[in-house]
Amino acid sequence: MFHKLELPLSRDKVRELAVGDMVTLDGDITVSIGLPTHQRMAQAVADGQALPVDLRGGAFFHLSTFVQETADGPVPLYMNPSTSTRYNAWMPSLVRGLDLRLTGGKGGLDAACVQALRDTGCVYLSFLGGGAPLLSRGLRRVVSSHWNEYISQFRLLTLNVASLGPATVAIDAHGNSLYDQLRDQAQARMPQLLQRLETDRKASL
């Protein structure tokens, strides 16, 4: 199913999304691929401190972005996803503590994160790695940029986007993860694949 999503999303709308659905996004998203950024965000959650941008009910993605400073202000030049699993350690506390509705990047998140997404009503979106030319067409403007002492892709950056995507719902808010399903499927297929390798090997020698 295809969904044209207007942000911010209600929890009910998020629960309508199922793995395999494709979506585009309109509205404001916040992005960062910085490990120090994630650590700092998680520390703020743990300390009960507010982040410089209010992410409650919002969208936070592992998308890397180059922002060029111009006379007219900051301009986002391009955007592309990064591997999400390296943020596994922090994402459960960010999903719960910030009450996120959408997160994403590429490659998925681990079981603890899937549980957090299920508990709070949040989905994970898979963006196309190597999709910078297409994803960048969805960029409209920089809404805000915080923690600017970091390099561009590590900043806490809020962007306004239009028809951003398409992205695939890869983990839904009901505990279904395409990644878990596909890993389990691949593991289940291994004995059969190894048997076929042996048969083919014997035939080729």
Next chain:
Amino acid sequence: MAIDSATLQRVTAQLYERSLKKIPDDTRAVLQRAETAETGTTGKHTLKIMLQSADAAQQGNELVCTDVGIPTYSIKIGTRVQFDGPVREAITRGFADLVQHIDPPILKMVTNPLTHARSYAGKDMPLLSFDVIDDADYMEIVCAPKAMGTGRWEAIDAFVYPTLEQIERFVLDTVLRAGSQPCLPIVVGVGIGGTFDYAARLAKESVLRPFGRTNPEPILAAMEKRLLDAINGMGFGPMGTGGDASAMAVHIDYAASHGFVPVAVCFNCWINRRTAARIYNDGRVEDLNW
């Protein structure tokens, strides 16, 4: 005649930039065939937007991926080649100059592993490996920027008198461990034998091999085919969200070794960054158009 540093600086920088903005022609053709053959709805759509992305990057002189990786060059120098200046310094200058002028600008990906500080420069950067080609009057340069999406899942292990079955199991286990996380469909490079470092180098050079060349070793030609079928049978599919196309090719090379046999497995993502050129002693530059 001699190869001058300015040419080397210019060509290596151009190879890096081209690898970021255009996928190889053979890779596009394989993705196109995969898109035609794909039976999964999500996989088919994902392959379609991959092709659109690659075409848009080429037409618009854009980056295919924002993770431009770290610059790496595999260089083979003909024994009849002469240089009129520095080699390593020229390549380093080429990269430094490129990051100042490339449009669009690239993100900082070169990371100090001890401090995690990021910049455009760092110790041993760009990464260079050298070999020789006997009696040639040219140098051959392959540029393959290496990013995190695939680099993180590569593996090496040392076996003792391994069977073909053990080697194949190790390759499959490495692909299974990577699962949906690299940007599939990937190219899988395998190096068997030699020593620890040599096996890794064989794997790296294998992953960069152009598509469609039959392995001259029949045992490996057969292994490449059955491993490709097995990997695509896993079902991870394009971008790891399900489908038939998990790998575009498996390329394997080997070297004689002792009773201990290192086996290395490396990956390239679907954009399969690799460009190559030859620079001749007389100043000619030949684009190998990979």
